[in-house]
Amino acid sequence: xxxxxxxxSILLSLQFLSAKTAIDVIPCPASVVASxxxxxxxxxxxxxxxxxxxxxxxxxxxxxxxxFRASTVKKGESGVVVFFEMASEMSDEEYSISVSEKAAVxxxxxxxxxxxxxxxxxxxxxxxIYTGAPAPDAEWTLPCVEIKDNPRFAYRGLLxxxxxxxxxxxxxxxxxDLMVIHKxxxxxxxxxxxxxxxxxxxxxxxxxxxxxxxxETIIGRxxxxxxxxxxxxxxxxxxxxxxxxxxxxxxxxxxxxxIPEIDLPGHMLAALATFPELGCTGGPYEVCRWxxxxxxxxxxxxxxxxxxxxxxxxxxxxxxxxxxxxxxxxECPKVRWQNCxxxxxxxxxxxxxxxxxxxxxxxxxxxVTKRIEDFLATKGKKIVGWDxxxxxxxAPDATxxxxxxxxxxxxxxRLGHDVIMAPNTYCYFNYYQAKDQSTEPLxxxxxxxVSKVYSYEPLSDEMTDEEKSHILGVQACMWSExxxxxxxxxxxxxxxxxxxxxxxxxxxxxxxxxxxxxxxIHMAEIYKALGCDYANHIxx
Ligand code: TNX
Numbered sequence: 001x002x003x004x005x006x007x008x009s010i011l012l013s014l015q016f017l018s019a020k021t022a023i024d025v026i027p028c029p030a031s032v033v034a035s036x037x038x039x040x041x042x043x044x045x046x047x048x049x050x051x052x053x054x055x056x057x058x059x060x061x062x063x064x065x066x067x068f069r070a071s072t073v074k075k076g077e078s079g080v081v082v083f084f085e086m087a088s089e090m091s092d093e094e095y096s097i098s099v100s101e102k103a104a105v106x107x108x109x110x111x112x113x114x115x116x117x118x119x120x121x122x123x124x125x126x127x128x129i130y131t132g133a134p135a136p137d138a139e140w141t142l143p144c145v146e147i148k149d150n151p152r153f154a155y156r157g158l159l160x161x162x163x164x165x166x167x168x169x170x171x172x173x174x175x176x177d178l179m180v181i182h183k184x185x186x187x188x189x190x191x192x193x194x195x196x197x198x199x200x201x202x203x204x205x206x207x208x209x210x211x212x213x214x215x216e217t218i219i220g221r222x223x224x225x226x227x228x229x230x231x232x233x234x235x236x237x238x239x240x241x242x243x244x245x246x247x248x249x250x251x252x253x254x255x256x257x258x259i260p261e262i263d264l265p266g267h268m269l270a271a272l273a274t275f276p277e278l279g280c281t282g283g284p285y286e287v288c289r290w291x292x293x294x295x296x297x298x299x300x301x302x303x304x305x306x307x308x309x310x311x312x313x314x315x316x317x318x319x320x321x322x323x324x325x326x327x328x329x330x331e332c333p334k335v336r337w338q339n340c341x342x343x344x345x346x347x348x349x350x351x352x353x354x355x356x357x358x359x360x361x362x363x364x365x366x367x368v369t370k371r372i373e374d375f376l377a378t379k380g381k382k383i384v385g386w387d388x389x390x391x392x393x394x395a396p397d398a399t400x401x402x403x404x405x406x407x408x409x410x411x412x413x414r415l416g417h418d419v420i421m422a423p424n425t426y427c428y429f430n431y432y433q434a435k436d437q438s439t440e441p442l443x444x445x446x447x448x449x450v451s452k453v454y455s456y457e458p459l460s461d462e463m464t465d466e467e468k469s470h471i472l473g474v475q476a477c478m479w480s481e482x483x484x485x486x487x488x489x490x491x492x493x494x495x496x497x498x499x500x501x502x503x504x505x506x507x508x509x510x511x512x513x514x515x516x517x518x519x520x521i522h523m524a525e526i527y528k529a530l531g532c533d534y535a536n537h538i539x540x
Contacts, residue, residue, distance in 0.1 A: 024522035025123045026498050027183060027505035028515070029149040037101045041125070042071035042140035043078030044104075048114070049086040055253040056114045060084055063118050067125075069132035071140040082106065082121075084114055093154075093185070097121060097147040104142060112255040116183050120147060123522065127529035153458070155420055155473025156504035157186035157259075158497070163193035163270070164291070165480040166237035167489070172247055174486075178493065180254045181526070182501035187251055188326060188475060190261045191239075194269035194288035198238045199260075203311050204274070208238040211270035214287040220442060221291075228289055244319050252321075259384065260320050262312060263328030265298040265368050271308075272296055278305055280340035291481040293331045300368045301342025310375055317379040324399065327372050330386035334361035358392050366392030373397060384420065387412070401475070406460065413467040422475040426456035427500065429492050430479040433535050441491065442482050450538050454499040454513050476500045487533045494534035498523050 023032050044067060048060040068075045080103060087096075087107040095113035097120060098105045106117040122129045126138035158179055160167065167175070176187055191199045197211030213234040219226040239247070248258050268278070269288045276283030280299040288294055298305050316325060337343035338361060352363040366389070373383045373395040384399045387408025394400070399418040402409030409419040424431070424446070431446025453476070459468045476496070483489050498520060502511055517538060527534045 023124060023143065023145060023147075024519040025120050026516070026519050026523050027501040028510055028519070029120060029147045030507065030510065031146075031148040033146045035144045035146075037144040038141040039080065039099050039101055039104060039144065040078060040141050041067060041080060041082065041104070043068075043073035043075065044080040044082055045076045046082045046084065048084035051086045052084065052108075052114050053111060056084070056111045058253070059111075059115055059118065063122070063129075066129050066132040067140075070126065070128035070135050070138070072134050072136040073140070080104075084108070084117070091150065094150040095120075096149070097145070099142045099145050101144060112185065115180065115255045116149065119181055119183060120149065122181075123526070127522075127525045130526060130529050133529075151183065151505045152507050153471070153473035153504050155186055155475070156184045156501070157188050157420065157422070157473065157475030158184055158500075159188040159190055159261075159422070159475060159477040159479075161190040161193070161478060161480040162198050163190060163196045163480075165484050166196070166198060166234065167480075167486065169239065169243050169247060171486050171489075173250055175489075175493075176247075176251050176254060176256055178497060178532075179256060182497055183505055184497075184501065185256055186473075186475070187256050187258045188261060188477075189247075189258055190263070190326075190479075192262050192270060193267045194294050195291075196234045196237065196287060197270035197274070199244060199316075200238060200240045201312050201315050202241065203315065204308075206274045207271060207312075209274075211274040211287060212236075212238045214289050216289050218290040234287070241315075241319060248320060257322050258320055259322045259324050259326050260316055261326035261328055262309075262316060263326075263330070264309060264372070265300055265305075265365065266293070266330065266332030267328060268298050269294050269296060272298070275308070278302075278308060280336040280343060293333060295333045295335050297332050297336055299340055299342055300337070300364060301340055301344070301346040306371065309372065313372070313376060314379070317376070317381055323380075323382055324384045325376055325381045326384045326401070327369065327376075328386060329365070329369055329389040330403070332365055332388065334359060334365075337361045337364060362392035364392075365389075366395070369398065370395040390415075399472070403477070406458075409471070410460065410462060410467070413463060413470040416470070418470050418472050420472050420475050421458045422477055423456075424477075426453055426503075427474065427476040428479070429476050429496050430481070430483065433492070433496065434537050441488055443492070444479065444482060448496070450496055450499045450535075451513060453496050454502065454511075454516060456503050457508065458503070474500070474504045490533040491535055494527055494532055495520060495523065495538060496535075 046060045046064040048057050082104040084106045088109050090109040092110050093112045095108040095117040097117050108114045124142055128135035197207045201207050216228040216230050217233050219229050251258050272279045272285040273287045347360045352360040354360050369389050387400055387402045400412035401420045401422050403422050405425050406423045409421050412419050430444045431448040432443045433449050434440050458474050
């Protein structure tokens with residue numbers, strides 16, 4: 001009997017492994033009603049309303065082209081049409097797909113809706129649709145189905161740290177492509193930090209000549225005491241303003257907005273090494289060779305520091321059309337300010353004092369944040385800052401990105417501020433994804449397996465409905481201290497990105513980890529078709 005039972009279960013699981021359930025889509029759509037029958041799309045033509053604009057028309061053309069190349073049946077040959085119709089009553093990111101045995105009809109009101117509908121359809125087709133590699137024997141059909149879909153959260157982000165290790169334009173585009181498959185819409189580009197300044201600023205070319213290059217890099221972690229590698233890192237590893245524009249445009253054509261981060265007033269060693277007069281001690285400073293938090297930060301007692309920041313941020317505002325500029329604000333030790341006569345004079349001028357909650361220096365940082373907020377407002381921009389900006393007094397219009405768990409986010413929402421949840425406890429992709437670290441690539445520490453990411457619920461019971469309405473969405477962060485190359489990055493990203501996408505997109509009642517794991521079997525086929533390295537713990 002036992003043998004019979006296990007035989008049957010093996011048969012069942014084999015069937016489960018081989019048969020792709022028709023609608024293995026990640027993130028799962030809000031509503032799927034499947035019916036009998038299917039539509040052959042080999043040789044189909046796509047017709048898209050030109051009201052969707054050039055980018056949508058081009059994206060649909062690409063889809064049509066790949067369908068033709070992969071199925072090897074000429075466009076138009078089957079007489080089947082996939083229609084993309086304008087439905088202006090729909091919200092910006094909403095779409096529907098209706099497949100009958102005669103035709104497929106997509107409805108949406110914007111580029112994003114069209115793109116998301118296509119991503120959903122691509123996941124219902126053989127994986128060759130992603131590359132256009134000829135696969136004439138694959139089953140080029142869509143199941144008859146009615147799909148209605150709309151995201152849960154408006155902000156669905158992913159950060160990439162290009163300071164600690166650099167990723168070039170092609171790699172950044174590929175990162176964005178992976179976001180698009182998962183219907184993310186915001187790319188948070190961490191462009192500057194202690195270990196390297198990576199964006200051209202025309203007014204200060206020295207920032208990338210000097211600030212991009214560190215003399216060498218620590219080997220492993222501090223505690224390992226392995227010393228430094230003796231190899232300069234960062235020469236030429238920065239983006240020209242033309243490259244930045246190229247990425248911003250590329251992202252926009254894929255429905256992704258780019259939010260740049262210029263981290264201040266801490267995490268600024270690359271700028272201090274370039275312009276020592278920006279610091280409290282006057283240096284000398286060097287571009288940081290190790291990972292962690294530097295005591296040396298911008299001197300904010302001097303007006304010249306604000307001139308510098310305003311000049312840099314003016315160029316940033318020109319390059320990035322986003323409403324938000326991320327100004328960092330994290331991990332800014334106060335010891336230099338405590339001992340700096342410029343900073344102390346500023347504190348006296350502003351009348352700040354230590355109180356039971358915060359030191360005068362914390363209020364000084366709040367002053368910096370507020371001043372930058374005011375400056376950026378003159379350019380029509382709003383600030384986002386890490387949750388440290390809550391210390392002292394939060395700038396009136398700031399959006400808070402909660403990274404030290406969710407406490408900061410909840411506190412900010414309570415104060416009536418908008419919040420993006422990016423808690424390290426669930427959303428840090430630089431943390432380990434397996435218990436047994438011995439077989440994993442070296443990482444920061446932590447333990448954030450796929451299941452943990454998946455389990456994250458951003459709207460906690462502690463919050464009132466009013467507070468919940470301030471949670472704009474969720475973001476994951478890819479800090480690159482220990483991620484040295486593209487392959488390593490893919491490994492840390494996948495499949496956690498797939499889990500994240502359901503946290504960002506799906507209503508809680510539609511989330512189900514078991515179902516997600518089953519749908520991941522097809523997603524892994526997509527990763528493979530795209531040549532991605534991914535962590536396979538959930539498949540073992
Ligand atoms: C903290 S998250 C940082 C980053 C590091 C990260 C490493 C945040 C706002 N600051 O500078 O890369 O930890 O996990």
